[in-house]
Amino acid sequence: MSRPTSSAVEPRGWTKGLLRANGWLVYAFFYAPILLLVIFSFSDSRNVGVWGGFTLDWYEEFVDSRQTQAALWNSVKIAVVSTAISVVLGTMSALALERFKFRGKQVFDALLYLPIIIPDVTMAVMMLLFFAEFFEVLNAVFGTELRKGFSSIALSHIAFSISFVSVVVRARLAGMSGHLEEAARDLYASRWKAFRFVTFPQILPGILGGALLAMTISLDDVVITQFVTGPGWTTLPVYVFGLIRRGVTPLINAVSVVMLMASMTLVALSLLVERVRNVGTNQRRGF
């Protein structure tokens, strides 16, 4: 498993200095904007770029503003629902692709990854058209009054999240020997029990990772959501995007910082889950 420590020559002199500088430069490039964003979210000035002393007003406005609160909850609801559904469907498709042979498998495999490759805008236009037509037909046939809103956003998010979940879970499944399931079957487990007691615990980190990815993407999405949203269903990123057009205040900064914190918490959580599991099982893994 462990490779012999490479005997690569440690860079010396100005090479070392340059490499080190490069490293810092990259980090600065990554994190300076974030740092600025955070700092200016506390700025007591209506002008985003001007420091006007420390204040928590913008955070207060974020909490008090009914619009931002509504947008936040819309985002959360959509993220939770779309994640839950796409995790189940994505895991199922990963299992099908990794463990079974069936007719049309390769086509299915290729098609599943399409949402990852297709540009967001294309996907957004596709979805817009689809829901317009689809809801019209449904309304005409069944007399329903479906409109764009929660269902159209959630369905769109599910549509692209399945691919991401499937990719992550599949990677995990590929690292798990199929013999384990055979062993479980040999030890009197039905197919369901073999999944429940052997496969599922093994791929759980992958499922959680996929879920966090799906949730993050759902919380972040602007383009697709903007196309398929309906009255009353503005999500937080879409709302922020709208704010910019109306003139920028540090409120945007505050909202962004909150979103940033949420994302970071999710990522930290996923890392923590991985670590706890690894300490628990103490197992070596290929990835």
Place this chain on the structure above:
Amino acid sequence: MTAAVEITGITKRFGDVVAVDNIDLTIADGEFFALLGPSGCGKTTTLRMIAGLEFPTQGSLKIFGDEVGTLPPNKRPVNTVFQNYALFPHLNALDNVAFGLKMQGVKKSTAYSRALETIDLVQLSGMDTRKPSELSGGQQQRVALARALVNQPKVLLLDEPLGALDLKLRQEMQGELKNLQQNLGVSFVFVTHDQEEALTMSDRMAVMNEGKLLQVGTPEEIYEHPANRFVADFIGQTNLLEGRVVDAETVCLSNGARVTGFSDHPVGTEVAVSVRPERVRLGPRGESRPSETEVDGTAVDGATVDAATVDGAAVDGATVDAATVDGARVDGEVESITYLGNARVYRVRFDWMVIEVREENRPGATLHEPGTPVSVSWDPSAVSVVAD
């Protein structure tokens, strides 16, 4: 008595590939049975069909009289020790072993106490809380064994279970497995590509190649009387001398020499005379070997080598000595020696081939240096005539 496993006309195809080709096999209750063959010969597929992990394309498979052809693995009274153990990495040794009992709905406390007993049985006491990754290869192997045995299977299937262990541990486990099998009285079906393992452990064994069953018998039968060239070559070491059947008891070798070799192949069949290296005697040229393994070979049934070497001038090559007392005897020259510790293997060069001779390293054994002119001889009962 009902057979533990009865396989009749089983064929398994994967697409166009015939993995197992119409085999018949009966494994008795309480038998240690080895399925032996090179990789890809179909032995593992056969085992997996007994386990229910593959379903036969054709044919009948019975376990203790019940047809199980397409019964899923969880409904069969057999358990498997997998090649790479396939222990559940997220469960500790005890939970691994108790898994099968729990799946059968055995009460938790009963399942655990039986699991602990079995862990003791495979000499892993005190290791029950360890995760598989915290166990050595040999210990993992024992957990895998315990995990299967705890269910008291009617047949235990083992897929190259010792393959991943080092030599010393493997030999130790061979003995233990054999003891365990005798004490439990359960049939073990053991897949291996290691002919020595099969010979030493099994009551009976089957040799497979390219999906076909070539020979079934006791290790002795198979070693002494290989059914064909492949079996002779695959089991143990042997010298294969090419030739042609002359009559029921004579084979004419490719150099024209005639040796005694009993066979029921039709006259003219291309055959090989198989002589095991340890059955060949080696002595200084021209001398009759002073022998502890002296046979009272008479010239009559001694495999005599005829005078007619192909190129006539028999100087250093396979010359002929018709009237040897102890069987076939040809002269050659030691080409090289391989020292094995407990024995030496001499490669003796003749002008038409090389014969390997194995001599035990007994005290006082004469060393024949390379280049020494020597004679080799063997008793006619030491050879078997094999065709393709």
